[in-house]
Amino acid sequence: MAVELTPQRIPGRVCALARPPAVLILPAALFLTVFFLVPLLLVAWTSISEPQLGLGNFRDFFASDYDIAVLLRTLRAALTVTLCSLLAGYPLAYVAARSGAVLGQALLTVVALSFWTSFLVRTYAWMVILGVKGPIAALAVALGAPPPRLLFTTFAATLAMTHMLLPFMVLTLYAAMKRIDEVTMRAAASLGARPWRAFLAVYLPQSLPGIVSGSTLVFITSLGFYVTPQLIGSPTDKMIAGRIGQEIEQLLDFGAASATSLILLATAVALFIVYNRFFGLERIWR
């Protein structure tokens, strides 16, 4: 018995016990199969079998200007949110990564704090802030200007979504930036590069993997946003998740809703594939 437990050396390979046994992925695989893969297949089946067998739901989607417009609007909104969170998140992550441990940790804690508040609560908070009785309106009135119309606009939805997804961006960027060797910046300086030049030529290219990972995460997450655009966005800005909700809740059209969901999924997967082709999927988590 005892002999069997001793790790055996296989010539030319690593120790057999060092390789994790395949059985370890079984719980996760089982969970995903039962709660993700099977439902997904059911959705796929619904999309081609209701109301009748065939690709009618997909044909309808791509033949409808309205549905195409919703999809394009969703992609555009996701892109805007990604750019905004990159612009806001990059300097923050940069300061957190390059400053001392105390300030860096403090900044990251503040960013992570907003993770602990639910999306819905944060949406309502924005309602208060942007509302007619909110601080912005009060400031405008104090300055003698009419209170601006902020709520129920594309701006409000973009702002709130950027705020919600900022932590994803900052934490991903921070992880990438922490891997950048500070010595390279000092080397640039010693070779006569001014800070801006050193940043553009040395730091920025090295932080590129973080930018790509963070942007992909934010972009794909914002594709599926439902509550925020619904509650504080402009009534004419229907997003694809809201469209799916309506197809089910109001039209009871399970076939069309399934098709729309699959088109959204396919869009996200296509983006992941492009990303993986150029940057490697596993880098997101590094």
Next chain:
Amino acid sequence: MSKTRLRLSRRGLVKLLTAGALALPAVRRARAAEVLYVNTWGGPWEEAARAHLFTPFTAATGIEIRTISPVSFAKLAAQVRTGAYEFDVTTLGVAELGRASQANLVDAYDASKIPASSLWPGAVTLNGINSHAFANIITYRREKFPNGGPQSWAEFWDTAKFPGPRCLQNYAGRVLAFALMADGVEPGKLFPYDLDRGFRSLDRIKKDIRVWWSQSPQSQQLIRDGEVDLIGMWNTSAQQLVDQNVPVELVFNQAVIDVATWVVARGTPRAKNAWRFIEFAIAPERLAKFAQQNNYGPMNPGAFKFLTPEVVRRMPTAPDNLAKAVVLDAEKLLPELDTMAKRFERWLSS
């Protein structure tokens, strides 16, 4: 040898525990033999229903009531499709009732389920039992219109006379009734809707509708915080604002009355108790108490015996209010529900 036996018994223990854990739900079922699952609107609705309908029902029959909220029409459809029932009974508005009966989602009514003696003429619509009415009314902020706000939908549409941001519900079946009345259609000639005319009328007001509400707390928040000056909302939630001293005025003229009907999810194994519950819930005195708490209008005429005139005045089905109102006609709206909903969605985003 002894080691093997130990391992076996350990395994046996695990097996026993697993079997026990798996059997737990059955044990629980056995103890509370009879349960009815009711889909509720949550909030004040559920409080009133619990006090006046659920608890007395359990006391009278021993059947426990568990609630699921919020009311989800899609869930009703999903349950019938999958055969897995999360709730047995729910309430539907007129338009949902129409769609549910088109999609064959509700259990058919016959006299064996609720005896005619417990009902009244017109109690059953499309297999739903009419329970209580709520009105979609004009509500405005008093300080914005000190000389009185709009008294009809035509005035609600009149942005020159009554300027200010407005809000309506994201709900085609009700909004089109407002739009047609605003365009001068006689309340008596509303159904079925003239969709082209309705949408033309909606075009005129679109840019002044800042937001379309979808949940009743949202409608309250919008007018309470002054995000909008005028709103089309439910009399029940508007009356709550009055009770909270929010300076709003309620206009019952041209109210669009929708009726909540009890329905049983088709195919549920607990249908018998579900019908029993409905019969219990529409009994005059109980319905009166339930309706009074949230200013619903009871549909059972017998209920009014148990209500004071002062309470009745706040209800949408009070004779004075009803005379000025229109009641949504489920049967006449049925054929156009689908087109209407799709067209409305597109119109909103255009």
